[in-house]
Amino acid sequence: MVKDARKIKNLLYEQVARIGKVFSSPKRLELIELLCQGEMTVETLAREASISMKLASAHLRELRGAHLVETERRGKNILYRLVDKEVADLWVHVHTLAENRLIELQTELQKIATQPNDLVPSDRETLMKMARRGEVVVLDVRPTEEYLATHLPFARSIPIDELRQRLAELPKDRPIVAYCRGPYCLMAIDAVELLRKEGFKSAHLRDGVAEWKVTEV
Amino acid sequence: MVKDARKIKNLLYEQVARIGKVFSSPKRLELIELLCQGEMTVETLAREASISMKLASAHLRELRGAHLVETERRGKNILYRLVDKEVADLWVHVHTLAENRLIELQTELQKIATQPNDLVPSDRETLMKMARRGEVVVLDVRPTEEYLATHLPFARSIPIDELRQRLAELPKDRPIVAYCRGPYCLMAIDAVELLRKEGFKSAHLRDGVAEWKVTEV
DNA sequence: ATAACAATCCAACGATTGTTGGAATGATTA
C-alpha cells in the first residue's frame, strides 16, 4: 500500500493547481494571449494589456514561477516568451471551453461582431485554398514584429495603424479577410469596419495564429 | 472603431478567468477528476476527496456556477456530472501541461511509481492489440459504478477492495495491467503491489479513461 | 405527522491575492 496516500495526493493536486492559478486572473490571460503572438518586452506587454509595468512584472513573475514563460535579456530590455507551444495550446483550450460553456461570453462576443461575416467560407481548408489561388487576401493587422514572429500562410501584413494610409495596396475586387491576435482582440474588427467604409469587400477571422496552430498535429 | 475596447476586453478575459478559477484549487481539481469517472453523489465525492460534505458542496457550487457540471436529483441524493466531455479534456490538458512544466510534479510522480513498469508496451495501440488477443489482462480496479459508467476496451472489473478475495479469477501466466482514475489515483499502484506479492506478473497504467478519451477524435 | 437523511444556504474567520507606491538592481549612454 502506498503510504500517506492523502498527503501525496494533496501535493500532486496542489502542483496542478499552480498551473490553474495562472489561468485564473484576467490580466494574466491577456498576457498569455499576447505572448502567443511572439516574444515581447515587459513594456510592450504592459502597454498592450493597459496595465502598469509594475503590475505586468508581478503577473509575469507568477507565469515564470509556474515555468510557463522564460526570459532573456536583450540590451536594456527583458524579453518574455512562452516556454513551449503547449502553453499556447492550453490558452486556446481554456478560452474555447469558456466560449462553449459561458452564455455570458457568447453574447458578449456576438455583441462585438455585429457585421455579417458570410462572404468568406468559415472552414479553414477552403479558405486556405482560396488564399493560395489568390481569390481572397488574408490580412494580418497586428504589429509587424508579431507578423514576423509567426503568421498564417499567405497572409500579408499591414498593421492596423498604417491601414488607412496603405489602402492602395489592397484590391477592391476580392474579399479581404482580416485577422489579429484572436477572438478577444478587436483590431481585425476595426480593420474590417474601415475597409468596408472605403468600399472594400471585407470580413474578419475570429481566430489568431494560436488558434490555428492548436489543431495542427 | 469599437467603442470602449478596453472595457469589453476586460469583460471577455474576466469571463474566461471564471473557468480558470475553477481549475485553480486543488480540491476542485480532485472533484473534476472524480467526475471524469462518471456521475456521483456529493457524499461519494466528499468521501473520495477526503473532505467534508459542506466543503464539497461549496466547491461543486463553484463548478456549477461556471456551467461545468450539472445536477440531477435521484431520490434522496443529488448526482453531479460533467456537462460535457470537453471539461474532462481540459482537465487532462491542464494536468498534462503541469506534468511537463513542473519539475516538482515530475519527481513527485516518479517517487510513487518506483516499480519497474517495462513488462508491458507503453504505447496504446499495441497494448490494445495484445488485450484483444488476450495476451494481457487489462484490469479496472475502480469501484464498480465507475467501471459501469465507462471503462477501457477489453477491461475487466475488480474493485481494489475485492481484489485480495478474487485473485483466483486472474491468470498467472499473462501480465495483468491495472489502471484506475488517472495519474494521481494510487489504487492501481496498490493493486500491482498486491498482485506481485501474490506471484502475478503485473504493471500499472498511468492513464485513466479521461486520458484515453482525450486523444480520440 | 414526525424523524432521519442528503445537501444547501448563510455568516464569519483567517489566509491568500491583486494592486499600488517607494526603493533597489543591472545594463546602457553621456
Added chain:
DNA sequence: TAATCATTCCAACAATCGTTGGATTGTTAT
C-alpha cells in the same frame, strides 16, 4: 563616473477565497 532607462523587489492595503459551524430546505421512511 554619473545619469538614465527598464525592470524587479519589498511592503502594505483592500478585496477575494477556502474553510468551518449553525440553521434551513427538500426528500424518504416510519
